[in-house]
Amino acid sequence: MPSVVVIPGTGHSSRRVLIEKVHSILSNRVRDGEEQYLVRWKTNAKTSTPALSWHVIDELSRCLEHVQDYLDVRSKAISVAAQLRASSNKRKSPDTGSEEERRPSPLDRQLGRISHTPSSSRSSSVSSNVNTNGPSASPSVDVYNGVLDHNGGFVFGRRAAGPDVPRIDIKCVPTPEMSVTARRSSVKEALTCIRAEYIRRLARVPGQLIYLVNIADSSTPSLRFHYISDYICGEGVTKMDIETQVGCQKCSPHMGKHIGCEYTKRCDCLEYAKVDEARLKDDQQRAEYEYAIATGGSTMGFPKKFPYFAEGTRADREGCLVSFYLTSRNPIYECNAKCRCGPYCRNKNVQFGRQVELEIFKTANSRGWGLRCRQKLFQGQFIDTYRGEIITDAEATRREEAAHSKMKASYLYSLDKFAETEQIDVEDLYVVDGQFMGGPTVFMNHSCDPNCRQYTVSYNKNDPRIYDLAFFACRDIEAGEELTFDYLDKEEEDEEKNNEATEDPSADAVPCLCGSDNCRKWLWT
Ligand SMILES: C[S@@+](CC[C@H](N)C(=O)[O-])C[C@H]1O[C@@H](n2cnc3c(N)ncnc32)[C@H](O)[C@@H]1O
Numbered sequence: 198m199p200s201v202v203v204i205p206g207t208g209h210s211s212r213r214v215l216i217e218k219v220h221s222i223l224s225n226r227v228r229d230g231e232e233q234y235l236v237r238w239k240t241n242a243k244t245s246t247p248a249l250s251w252h253v254i255d256e257l258s259r260c261l262e263h264v265q266d267y268l269d270v271r272s273k274a275i276s277v278a279a280q281l282r283a284s285s286n287k288r289k290s291p292d293t294g295s296e297e298e299r300r301p302s303p304l305d306r307q308l309g310r311i312s313h314t315p316s317s318s319r320s321s322s323v324s325s326n327v328n329t330n331g332p333s334a335s336p337s338v339d340v341y342n343g344v345l346d347h348n349g350g351f352v353f354g355r356r357a358a359g360p361d362v363p364r365i366d367i368k369c370v371p372t373p374e375m376s377v378t379a380r381r382s383s384v385k386e387a388l389t390c391i392r393a394e395y396i397r398r399l400a401r402v403p404g405q406l407i408y409l410v411n412i413a414d415s416s417t418p419s420l421r422f423h424y425i426s427d428y429i430c431g432e433g434v435t436k437m438d439i440e441t442q443v444g445c446q447k448c449s450p451h452m453g454k455h456i457g458c459e460y461t462k463r464c465d466c467l468e469y470a471k472v473d474e475a476r477l478k479d480d481q482q483r484a485e486y487e488y489a490i491a492t493g494g495s496t497m498g499f500p501k502k503f504p505y506f507a508e509g510t511r512a513d514r515e516g517c518l519v520s521f522y523l524t525s526r527n528p529i530y531e532c533n534a535k536c537r538c539g540p541y542c543r544n545k546n547v548q549f550g551r552q553v554e555l556e557i558f559k560t561a562n563s564r565g566w567g568l569r570c571r572q573k574l575f576q577g578q579f580i581d582t583y584r585g586e587i588i589t590d591a592e593a594t595r596r597e598e599a600a601h602s603k604m605k606a607s608y609l610y611s612l613d614k615f616a617e618t619e620q621i622d623v624e625d626l627y628v629v630d631g632q633f634m635g636g637p638t639v640f641m642n643h644s645c646d647p648n649c650r651q652y653t654v655s656y657n658k659n660d661p662r663i664y665d666l667a668f669f670a671c672r673d674i675e676a677g678e679e680l681t682f683d684y685l686d687k688e689e690e691d692e693e694k695n696n697e698a699t700e701d702p703s704a705d706a707v708p709c710l711c712g713s714d715n716c717r718k719w720l721w722t
Pocket of ligand 1: 563564565566567607608639640641642643644707708709710711720
C-alpha cells in the first residue's frame, strides 16, 4: 500500500489559488455542470510526484494566466488532432472506430506529461470503479478542492475505501483518458473569465480607454502581458540622469498667446531641429547658415522647423506634425521639464501620452491581434508611443534567436536612430522589447502601404541611446480603420528600396499578409 494521504476536499467552499503557488494546469473536465481544472502545485523539493487538485474556475481567478497557457496548448492540440484525424480518415474504411479513443493525443506528447510507463502498468494502476460520472468521464484524480499528498506518487480516488483502493500514478497524469475528457469538455467559463480579467486590466491603464474586440474567435491576448506607461530599464541598461537634461532657458511662458518656442529663434530645445531655409531672412543669413553647415558649426539662432502645427491653424491640423517632419526622418526634440517655456508650450505633445481611444481587435486573416482607433485621425496626429522593456543588444539577440526558432511574433524595436551621428557601436545600442510589457501599440501590424509612421522624439539630447518611439498618422485615417506601420523603418535614402518585393527570402522569413498592392511579400524585407 503506498504511503499517500489524501487531504479531504472541503466541498465547494471557495478557496483562491494563488499564482505563485501554481506550477501549471494539467487537465480539465466538467463535473456537476461545473468546469474544473487540475492544478499541479509548485513544490520546492525535486519531486516527480507533485501535488495535484481540481478547482472550479472561480477559485482560479488569481492564476488565470496558467489557465490561459493551458487552454492555448489544448486548442492547438485539438486542431492538430483534428488534422491528424482528417488525414487518417482518408485512409480508413468507413466503419473504423475513432482513433482518438484508442491513442493518446498529440497534446499529451507535446506537453511531455504522459509518463513513459508502459501502458499495461498504467492501466493496472487505475481502477475503473472510480469512474462514476457517465460514459465520457475518465478515471481521475478525483479530489475536488483538496491538495493531494505526493509522497508516494499515487492518488486515491475520493469515494473509494477498503483494500482495493483505486489509485492513479501521478506521473501518468493526465492519463490518456483524462486527455480525451479534457478535449471534449467545455472551457467556456474559463474563456469568459480570462476575457473579463483582460478587460478589467485594460480599464486600469492610464489615459484614454483601450477596448478589446474579438468577433473572430474566443481567444484573448495574453494575461502575461503587463501594461506600462513608461519604459522599464532591464539589466545593463542605464538611462541618463534627469540632471543631464537641458531645458530652454531663454524662452518664457509669457511670450504671448500665439507665440511660443517656435518663434524665439533662441530655443535651446529647437537647437538641433532642422533649419527652416525658407525663413532665412536675407543673403547674409543664408551665407552664415551655409558656412555653419559646411563647418559643422551651431545652427542656433537660425529659424527652425517647428514640429507641430500651432494654434490658429485649421482645427484638424492643430498639434499635428507638420509636413516637413511627416515626410522626413528628422528627430523631434520636444521641450522638457527643465525648460522655462512652461507647461503649455506647443513643443510638448508626445510626452503627454495617448489622447485617443484605441481598440485591440482580432484580425480576420491570421495576423493575430491588430490595433485601430475609434475616432477619425488626421494626417500628422499623434497616436501613442511604443513602450516596453529596454534591454541590451546582446539580450535582444538572445531573445530574437529564441523567438525566431519558434516562429513567434517579434516585438523588438532597436533604438538606433543616433547610432551613426553619435558613433554608437551596435553592441552598445539598446532595444525595446514589447513582448512581455508595453502599451497597445505592440499590437500594431505591419503594412507595406501603412497609414502610420514611427518618429524619434527626444527630451534629452545628452542621451542618444534612449528616446521615445512615437506613432503618428501619416494620412487621414477613418474611425475603425486598422492602424499599421512599415516594420522596415528605413531612412530616406533607402526608401526607394522599400518598394521592391523580395523574391528570395531567408528560410525563417515571415510571409506578409498586409494585402496591399505594393506588398513586398515578406515581413522585415
Ligand atoms: C508586433 S506584433 C503585432 C501584433 C501581433 N499581430 C499580435 O497578435 O500580437 C508583430 C507580429 O504580428 C504579425 N504580423 C504583423 N503584421 C503582419 C503582416 N502584415 N503579415 C503577417 N503577419 C503580421 C507577425 O507575426 C509579427 O511577428
